[in-house]
Amino acid sequence: MEENIDANYASVIQPVLLKLKDTLSTADQHKLFDVLEKSIQELVNPFSKTLSDPMHRLTSKEIQVSAFIKQGLSNKEIAQIFNCGVRAIDTHRDNIREKLGLKHTRVNLKSYLMDV
Numbered sequence: 001m002e003e004n005i006d007a008n009y010a011s012v013i014q015p016v017l018l019k020l021k022d023t024l025s026t027a028d029q030h031k032l033f034d035v036l037e038k039s040i041q042e043l044v045n046p047f048s049k050t051l052s053d054p055m056h057r058l059t060s061k062e063i064q065v066s067a068f069i070k071q072g073l074s075n076k077e078i079a080q081i082f083n084c085g086v087r088a089i090d091t092h093r094d095n096i097r098e099k100l101g102l103k104h105t106r107v108n109l110k111s112y113l114m115d116v
Contacts, residue, residue: 013040017037038071042070062095065078065096066113068081069096
């Protein structure tokens, strides 16, 4: 099944994304496109599957926030994508750190997520 997903991504989705990318005109559009492209790639690879493992108990919003953190987006940028306040993203980050066993440690969340 995973091979089918990879093949469909490469033959159907990726060419459409490349054509769409050529039509973008503003820096904001390019930034949102990059987020979209990376999010689609995350669906194809096991990152979200790992975080959705019942052992972690992350909500779907926390998995989305984790993916954006892994991509290097700031809390402000993530808040703009979700159309919410930065404090809401701070809360999600705190919940993610707690559920992953990183609370009260000096482990960088982005670095941890890059290794997952």
